[in-house]
Amino acid sequence: MTPTLKTAFAAVFGILYWLFGLTMILSALVPVLAEPAGQFMISADPAAGFVLCVVGTVFLFACRRLGADTAGGQAFLYVALGLALIFGIVALFSLLAVGADLVLFGDGEPWDPARVLGPMVWLALFPAAGLYAWGREFIGNLTGA
Amino acid sequence: MKKIRIALAGNPNVGKSTIFNALTGSRQHVGNWPGVTVEKKSGYARIGDHEIEIVDLPGTYSLTAYSVDEVVARDYIIDEKPDVVVHVVDATNFERNLYLTTQLMELGVPLVMALNMSDMAGKTGTIINRSSFKKFFEIPVVRTVGSKGEGLNELLRTAVFEAETSPHHEHAIGYGDAIERSISGIGTVISSDPALAARYPPRWLAIRLLEGDGNAKEKLRGSPAELKVLALLEQCDPDQIEAAMADRRYEVIAALLPQVCTTCVKEMNSSDIIDQVITNRYLGIPIFLALMWGAFQLTFAVATPFMTAIDELFAYSATALAESGAEPSWLMSLLGNGIIGGVGSVIIFLPNIFILLFLLSLLEDSGYLARAAFVMDRLMYAIGLPGKSFIPMLIGFGCNVPAIMATRTIEDKNDRLITILINPFMSCGARLPVFVLLAGAFFPANAGNVVFVLYVIGIIVAIASAWLFRKTILPGKPAPFLMEMPPYRLPTFLTSVRHMWDRGYMYIRKAGGIILAGALIVWFLATFPYGVEYGSADSYAGMLGHLLQPLFAPLGFDWKIAVALLFGFIAKEIVVGSLGALYGTGEDEGTLSAALLADPSFGPVTAFALMVFVLLYMPCVAALAVIRKETGSWKWALFSVGYGITVAYILALVIVHAAPFFAGGI
Numbered sequence: 001m002t003p004t005l006k007t008a009f010a011a012v013f014g015i016l017y018w019l020f021g022l023t024m025i026l027s028a029l030v031p032v033l034a035e036p037a038g039q040f041m042i043s044a045d046p047a048a049g050f051v052l053c054v055v056g057t058v059f060l061f062a063c064r065r066l067g068a069d070t071a072g073g074q075a076f077l078y079v080a081l082g083l084a085l086i087f088g089i090v091a092l093f094s095l096l097a098v099g100a101d102l103v104l105f106g107d108g109e110p111w112d113p114a115r116v117l118g119p120m121v122w123l124a125l126f127p128a129a130g131l132y133a134w135g136r137e138f139i140g141n142l143t144g145a
Numbered sequence: 146m147k148k149i150r151i152a153l154a155g156n157p158n159v160g161k162s163t164i165f166n167a168l169t170g171s172r173q174h175v176g177n178w179p180g181v182t183v184e185k186k187s188g189y190a191r192i193g194d195h196e197i198e199i200v201d202l203p204g205t206y207s208l209t210a211y212s213v214d215e216v217v218a219r220d221y222i223i224d225e226k227p228d229v230v231v232h233v234v235d236a237t238n239f240e241r242n243l244y245l246t247t248q249l250m251e252l253g254v255p256l257v258m259a260l261n262m263s264d265m266a267g268k269t270g271t272i273i274n275r276s277s278f279k280k281f282f283e284i285p286v287v288r289t290v291g292s293k294g295e296g297l298n299e300l301l302r303t304a305v306f307e308a309e310t311s312p313h314h315e316h317a318i319g320y321g322d323a324i325e326r327s328i329s330g331i332g333t334v335i336s337s338d339p340a341l342a343a344r345y346p347p348r349w350l351a352i353r354l355l356e357g358d359g360n361a362k363e364k365l366r367g368s369p370a371e372l373k374v375l376a377l378l379e380q381c382d383p384d385q386i387e388a389a390m391a392d393r394r395y396e397v398i399a400a401l402l403p404q405v406c407t408t409c410v411k412e413m414n415s416s417d418i419i420d421q422v423i424t425n426r427y428l429g430i431p432i433f434l435a436l437m438w439g440a441f442q443l444t445f446a447v448a449t450p451f452m453t454a455i456d457e458l459f460a461y462s463a464t465a466l467a468e469s470g471a472e473p474s475w476l477m478s479l480l481g482n483g484i485i486g487g488v489g490s491v492i493i494f495l496p497n498i499f500i501l502l503f504l505l506s507l508l509e510d511s512g513y514l515a516r517a518a519f520v521m522d523r524l525m526y527a528i529g530l531p532g533k534s535f536i537p538m539l540i541g542f543g544c545n546v547p548a549i550m551a552t553r554t555i556e557d558k559n560d561r562l563i564t565i566l567i568n569p570f571m572s573c574g575a576r577l578p579v580f581v582l583l584a585g586a587f588f589p590a591n592a593g594n595v596v597f598v599l600y601v602i603g604i605i606v607a608i609a610s611a612w613l614f615r616k617t618i619l620p621g622k623p624a625p626f627l628m629e630m631p632p633y634r635l636p637t638f639l640t641s642v643r644h645m646w647d648r649g650y651m652y653i654r655k656a657g658g659i660i661l662a663g664a665l666i667v668w669f670l671a672t673f674p675y676g677v678e679y680g681s682a683d684s685y686a687g688m689l690g691h692l693l694q695p696l697f698a699p700l701g702f703d704w705k706i707a708v709a710l711l712f713g714f715i716a717k718e719i720v721v722g723s724l725g726a727l728y729g730t731g732e733d734e735g736t737l738s739a740a741l742l743a744d745p746s747f748g749p750v751t752a753f754a755l756m757v758f759v760l761l762y763m764p765c766v767a768a769l770a771v772i773r774k775e776t777g778s779w780k781w782a783l784f785s786v787g788y789g790i791t792v793a794y795i796l797a798l799v800i801v802h803a804a805p806f807f808a809g810g811i
Contacts, residue, residue, distance in 0.1 A: 047438050047594050054435040058428060072421055079422040083432070090439040094446030101450040105457065 003073075007066040009130060010077050013084070013123070014059030020119040021052030041117055048091075048120060055083050081131040088124020095121065149308045150198045150225070154218060154249060155233035156242055157204030160261040162186075163291035164233055165201040168301070192301040200227065208248040209358065213556060216360055222252055223345060228308035231300065232284075233259045233291075236266035239273060239409050240402055246282070247318060247394045253346045255307045256284045259300050263288040271408050278405040317348065320393050324386060327355055331377050338370040356390060357383025416632040420516065429520035436513070438597060440504040444497055445581070445593045451496035452581075459489040478679065479668060488661050488722070494578035499649045501574060502543050506644035510636035514539060519630070528608050529615030531555065531623040534564040538607065541571030542600070543648055545768040548573075549775055559619040565775055566614060566785055567607040569764035572600050575717035579759045582721050586738035587752040595753070603760050606792060659766070663712055663719040667726045670708075680705075680727040690727075700758065700797045701751045710758070716765050750804040754797040761793035 020042060027037040027044035034044045058080035065073030095113060102111040155161045169188025186201040202221060203214035222230055232249055234242035239260075249256055260266075260273060275286040285303050289296035319325060331351035336342045341350075345364060353361035354374065365371045402409055423432060466481050508514050514536060522532025533555050541548035548568050555561040572580075580599055584592040615621070670686035677683040682691065682704070689711070690704025697707045709723035721737075728740040741747050763786045764772060773782040 045594075047597060048442075050431075051435040051438055054428075054431045057431070058422065061422075061425075061428065071418065075418040075421050079419060083435070087435070087439055090443050094442055097447045097449050101453055104450060105453040 003066055006074075006077055006134070007063055010059045010063035010066060010073075010080065013080070013127065014056045014063055016123060017052045017056030017059060017084070019056075020123065021049040021054075021056055024049030024052065024119075041119070043118055048118070051087055052120060052123075055080060055087060058083060078131075078134070081127040081134070084124050084127035085131055088121055088128065091118055091120035091124075147195050148198065149195060149228040149305060150200065151304050151308075152200045152202050152222060152225075152227040152230045153233055154202045154222070154230050154245070155204060156206050156235065156245060159204070159233050159235040159242065160291040161204060161233045162201060164259060164261065164289060164297065164300075165199060167291055167294045167297055168199055190301060192298065192305060195305050197301060197305070200225075205245065207245060208252070209356065219252070222249075222254055227254070229255045229257055229304045231257050231259055231304055233261050233289075236260045236263045236271060236273060236288075237269060239266070239271065239406055240398065243398045243402070244394060246284070247397060250282070250284075251318070251346075251349050251352060253349065257300065257304050257307050258284050258286045259289045259296075260286055261289045261291050264290045264293070264295070271406065273406045273409070274404075281401050281405065318393055318397050320352075320390055324355065324389060327377070327381055327386070328352060331355065331374055334370045334373045334377065338368045341365070341368045341370060352390065354378055355381055355383065356387040416512070416630070419633055420630070423513070423516050424520055426523075429516075430524070433517050433520055436508070437600075440501065440508070441597050441600065442593055443504060444501045445596065448496035448500050452493055455489075455493045455496070459485055459493065462489075475672070475675075478672060479665075484661065484664065484668075488664055494581060494718070494721075495649070495653070497577050497581060498574040499645055501577070502649045503641055503645040505539070505543055506641040506648075507636050510634065510641055510644070512631045512633045515630050524608075526623055528612045529621075529623055530563060530611050531557070531560050533624075534560065534611075537564055537568060538571050538604075541568045541573060543574055544651065545569050545571065545573045545764060546771050547648070549768065549771045552775065555624075557621070557624045559615075559621045560623050562776060562781065563611050563614045563619050565772055566781065566788070567610045569768055569772075569785060569789060570603045570607040570610065570761060572603045572760055573717070573768075575765065576759055578718050578721045579713075580756055582724075582738065583741070583752040583756050586741050587747075587749045595756075599756055599760055602757060602796075606761060606796070610788070610792070659716050663715045664722050664726070667708075667712055667719070667723045671726050686727060699801075700754055700794070701746070701801050702755065702758075703746045706755060710762065713759060714763060714766065716767075717759060720759055750801060753804070754800040757800055758793045758797040761789055761796060763789040763793075 023033070023037050023042050024044065025046045026049075027034045027042065028046040028049070031044075037044065058076055062073055062076035062080050065076050067073070095117065099111045099113060102109055153161050153165055165186060165188065168190045170190075188199050188201075190197045190199055200221065202218040205215045205218050208215055208219040221227070230249060230252075232242075232246055234246070246256075246258070258278070260275070263273075266273070273286070275288070278284065278286050285307060287296055287300045287303050289300055291297075320328065328348060328351045331354060332347040335345075335347040335350055341364075350361060350364065354365070355378070362375075365374055368374075422428060463481050463485050466477060466485070469477075471477055505514075508517075517539065518532045518535040521535045525532050525535055534552070537548045537551040537555075539548075540551050545568050548571065549565050552561050552564045552568070555564055577596075580596045581592070584595040584599075588595045667686065670689065671680040671684050673685055674683075681687055686708050687704060690708040693707035693711065694702075694704040697703075697710070702710070705724065705727040708727060709720045712723045713720040724741070725737050728737060728744075741752075763769075769782050769786065772785050773779055776782065
């Protein structure tokens with residue numbers, strides 16, 4: 001993978017995480033936005049929105065540093081990928097737990113995971129792939145130092 | 146027989162005590178340093194016709210005056226003037242140990258370096274050129290392996306040689322024009338008092354004074370030079386000078402290290418690189434907050450099905466008991482309302498507590514918590530606390546008892562006292578049941594966020610209190626952050642589970658002990674006098690509640706809440722059990738929520754005010770006992786209770802009266 005691809009990846013995901021994070025925050029602050037955002041499975045959750053913005057910021061830092069071709073850029077990208085994966089897992093586990101509660105102890109109310117699958121989960125799929133692709137290279141570079 | 150005295154100095158965990166034990170064998174004396182509770186160990190060894198007294202100094206990273214250990218170590222060297230100081234260093238961490246070397250050099254004492262753990266250093270390929278080191282630093286170096294006793298005879302022989310024959314070398318690090326002028330000016334004034342100059346090396350004392358060392362100022366007391374020196378010091382900024390001097394010492398180390406150890410200059414490892422991001426000055430705190438959010442999100446979401454399962458189990462038990470029609474009725478009431486209701490309402494929250502403890506263990510085992518302390522250091526310093534206080538505060542999220550005990554790592558007395566006093570504001574696991582119950586009932590759509598806000602309120606109150614204490618009753622300056630960062634590790638599931646169990650098991654014991662006792666007391670008060678309706682206003686609980694109610698009326702709390710809060714002093718979990726008993730729904734969590742929602746005196750504002758009150762109002766009995774033990778006085782333990790109640794009352798009052806303006810009178 002070339003540094004340019006990594007830079008582009010960091011830029012795209014930095015913007016995407018910020019976009020979804022900001023939408024979640026604004027949906028909570030401006031109720032009129034909540035319904036259209038909900039149609040895209042974006043909930044009005046300012047805390048989760050803040051988390052997405054933090055991950056997005058780390059991606060954008062990575063993008064800027066990678067542009068200067070410094071080793072620090074790789075570190076930012078690697079940590080951003082890790083954070084995206086961690087929060088993706090947190091959101092996925094939360095989703096599954098709510099589902100398990102409904103299925104096991106609910107009053108027959110159906111559970112449709114597709115309807116509650118938020119951006120924190122599906123956005124993390126791409127960083128997970130990035131981590132798989134670049135993780136070994138990155139670790140190899142670190143231990144080789 | 147000739148006698149000489151050797152002092153062993155060095156960083157903590159460099160094998161100093163191993164060398165001391167190997168040198169002195171059974172010829173040891175263990176006591177305390179005068180006036181402090183720091184252990185003093187001395188012993189004797191013989192080599193040739195020399196009897197050598199060896200004193201093991203406390204392990205320190207530097208010779209500033211931020212901890213008792215540092216003051217003890219350097220005062221011994223200056224006041225007792227040992228013939229030689231043996232500086233024991235960890236050869237596998239050579240660079241880190243050299244900062245203390247530069248400070249020992251400034252003391253102007255004869256030095257010998259023991260390059261300990263040199264076998265392990267050799268295995269990792271670290272090669273230290275002893276002759277180059279001696280050339281640059283004028284300090285002889287002896288390779289030792291304390292655990293195997295290797296090199297110890299040579300160490301003693303070298304120390305004896307240095308003590309008897311070596312000429313004394315002055316070592317000086319140049320601190321640059323401006324600082325050197327100040328050192329020279331103050332040094333000259335110190336030299337004008339021959340008694341003072343004979344006791345303390347003038348250059349060393351001048352450096353310490355310029356670094357703002359309060360202990361060094363005490364050494365000036367009574368000297369004719371005191372006023373002149375103080376006048377000169379008034380023209381200097383000690384913080385700036387201290388930082389500049391530390392920088393110069395590190396510059397000297399960085400410049401000389403490659404010349405004495407070609408393999409010691411390490412390129413960045415994975416931990417260093419990850420730290421660039423995690424401890425970044427702009428990203429560090431947001432990443433910390435995001436990770437904390439993740440921990441709380443998982444704590445509440447993942448626990449839900451487990452809680453429901455436990456709830457169903459207790460509901461089934463209570464129903465089976467009620468339908469059995471067994472007699473006597475008071476025994477059935479004791480089992481149903483007292484034991485199943487009281488203890489069950491606490492057991493139900495075990496999943497939350499265990500998951501939170503598991504996640505804190507994961508963060509700790511990964512090495513992140515130490516970084517969190519570092520990240521928060523600047524903020525902590527601004528409010529008057531050292532970064533080290535942050536770890537006990539984080540542990541306080543699990544339980545305040547071990548958290549208060551963890552303050553023992555904080556050297557400064559006032560720093561430690563403040564950290565102890567603010568720790569009960571960190572929301573421990575015992576408060577979680579109250580939050581989960583009330584947030585789940587009154588804020589169902591945002592329960593997780595409400596609980597997160599409560600934790601944040603706890604942190605803010607703790608910070609504000611620390612600032613207040615520092616400005617009023619416990620003045621002073623926090624010690625600078627000095628802490629070894631463990632490398633990042635992938636935490637293993639089993640280790641984290643073991644840590645979780647070690648800490649969480651206490652809750653299970655508590656449920657079977659103090660909480661069961663509390664539940665039985667509540668049941669007794671709610672049941673008697675015999676024949677009254679359970680938990681009614683005519684019961685003893687009702688009478689007690691009505692007695693207390695006027696105190697809580699301004700907060701909108703009725704007599705049932707007053708009773709629950711009173712018993713919450715035993716353990717915070719009992720608040721839920723008491724509410725369950727007093728609402729007559731104890732065994733079923735869902736029914737208790739419904740009963741609270743149906744109570745006209747209970748609304749979202751009252752619920753939130755109650756949660757804030759429970760968060761802040763006082764430490765539980767166990768925490769209070771530990772505060773008394775750790776501070777050594779009931780004065781601070783009682784202060785903690787009084788201060789907590791005052792803050793909780795004021796904040797709850799503000800919430801109750803201010804909320805309607807913001808929420809349109811919810």
